[in-house]
Amino acid sequence: MKETWRWFGPLDALGLDEVAQTGAAGIVNALHEVPYGEVWQSADIAARRHLIESAGFDWDVVESLPIHEAIKRGDAPLEPLFANYRQSMANLAENGIRTICYNFMPLLDWTRTDLASPLPRGGTCLRFSAPKMAAFELYMVGRRGAEADYSDAVLAAARAWFAQASSDDQAELLKSIMSGLPGAYDRYSLETLRRALDAYQGLSRDDLRANYKRFLQEIIPTAQELGLSFCVHPDDPPRDILGLPRIVSSADDIGWVLDAVDAPENGLTFCTGSLGANPLNDLPEMVQKFGARIHFAHLRNVVKDPDGSFEEGTHLGGDSDMVAILRALLAAESARGISLPFRPDHGHDLLDDSGRKTHPGYPLIGRLRGLAELRGVIAALA
Structure with a gap:
């Protein structure tokens, strides 16, 4: 190889x-x-x-x-x-x-929700959190019907996360989700992401x-x-x-x-x-x-x-x-x-x-x- x-x-x-x-x-x-x-x-x-x-x-x-x-x-x-x-x-x-x-x-x-999730012995890793992704879809993007894609436990955890999330926390979540786009390609804001989703x-x-x-x-x-x-x-x-x-x-x-x-x-x-x-x-x-x-x-x-x-x-x-x-x-x-x-x-x-x-x-x-x-x-x- x-x-x-x-x-x-x-x-x-x-x-x-x-x-x-x-x-x-x-x-x-x-x-x-x-x-x-x-x-x-x-x-x-x-x-x-x-x-x-x-x-x-x-x-x-x-x-x-x-x-x-x-x-x-x-x-x-x-x-x-x-x-x-x-x-x-x-x-x-x-x-x-x-x-x-x-x-x-x-x-x-x-797609990841965390770019620097702490590791037990030091360092960080990429992470995909189902509750954070649910919170992003439900409360930040406002996608109709998103509840059907997640379990009750994940939805409860999403509500809890969003209830205590600051504006900086929400901005960091958006940045993390956008970071999978390679190179210099433009990232989406919440508004441009909604418009892009409408096209689909x-x-x-x-x-x-x-x-x-x-x-x-x-x-x-x-x-x-x-x-x-x-x-x-x-x-x-x-x-x-x-x-x-x-x-x-x-x-x-x-x-x-x-x-x-x-x-x-x-x-x-x-x-x-x-x-x-x-x-x-x-x-x-x-x-x-x-x-x-x-x-x-x-x-x-x-x-x-x-x-x-x-x-x-x-x-x-x-x-x-x-x-x-x-x-x-x-x-x-x-x-x-x-x-x-x-x-x-x-x-x-x-x-x-x-x-x-x-x-x-x-x-x-x-x-x-x-x-x-x-x-x-x-x-x-x-």
């Missing part, structure tokens, strides 16, 4: 000289400064690739080539957006970038699936022509958020995605944290089932609570059996004769990480610890 590191380019507080000291050989990067729906110009891709390669790395994976919200909603006309997307793909292929990670989560990317009004799970299938039918043939591998990132968390359906959360969902356009180029980013947050998912079994279509792996771990809350664990110490997962991934890549790129994901903020102002979930020391642990397991299994 090939060690890679997510780097946010000029937007990143970490320099490539620091990343080099982690031992990772490859970089995962994107042109986050380009607005969604616009073409990634070949010259800009070439300049970023030169920057990465000059520091001694390969640019192994694009994460992400984002999908415009109009495509997810199924608005018309979409042909210009699909044309721009295909042109970006062609420009990436022209510059030797062959693996594209993306997601089909409506409106929000990964009435969109069902079947509607979103139909729009996703159209995207695959428009894009995967071009990927085949260009020699590109696409790999969808699972939903994070693997549950509906803000009343928006999420459709890449389980083994059945992934099976549907891969069958929608049954081609090797239509593949999966195997994120052990996203899939591990769903208690029904058996991750080693999923690797065995979908291993031929896994093009990229995010390796992290979560610790789940009975109410649907969870937080980032250590890479080897959460609820998922990382050793069994890595054993299955090594078997899958061996069967295919490839070196599968992976990266340590969402580390704890440890020691002086808190002063570096890195992107939430992407500290230096916390991810370095995770990479070292994963490297050790892989070496032992190999």
Whole structure:
């Protein structure tokens, strides 16, 4: 397996000289400064690739080539957006970038309610609190029908939290929920979020699936022509958020995605944290089932609570059996004769990480610890 590191380019507080000291050989990067729906110009891709390669790395994976919200909603006309997307793909292929990670989560990317939840022995981690999310939906956004998505116990805890929450607490919650959007992409205020949710009004799970299938039918043939591998990132968390359906959360969902356009180029980013947050998912079994279509792996771990809350664990110490997962991934890549790129994901903020102002979930020391642990397991299994 090939060690890679997510780097946010000029937007990143970490320099490539620091990343080099982690031992990772490859970089995962994107042109986050380009607005969604616009073409990634070949010259800009070439300049970023030169920057990465000059520091001694390969640019192994694009994460992400984002999908415009109009495509997810199924608005018309979409042909210009699909044309721009295909042109970006062609420009990436022209510059030797062959693996594209993306997601089909409506409106929000990964979602957390706490960016610095304290850990027992020091440091902090990302956390998703079901009561805080319920409070956000019910009392801050004011989403009708949100009560139906939560248990009575979670609703009671949400009321209690909101009753004592200050305006600063509420502002921090909004900031945390918005922080999953990558790079320099604009965050939502409560008012702009309400308007964005209105645009999705009435969109069902079947509607979103139909729009996703159209995207695959428009894009995967071009990927085949260009020699590109696409790999969808699972939903994070693997549950509906803000009343928006999420459709890449389980083994059945992934099976549907891969069958929608049954081609090797239509593949999966195997994120052990996203899939591990769903208690029904058996991750080693999923690797065995979908291993031929896994093009990229995010390796992290979560610790789940009975109410649907969870937080980032250590890479080897959460609820998922990382050793069994890595054993299955090594078997899958061996069967295919490839070196599968992976990266340590969402580390704890440890020691002086808190002063570096890195992107939430992407500290230096916390991810370095995770990479070292994963490297050790892989070496032992190999």
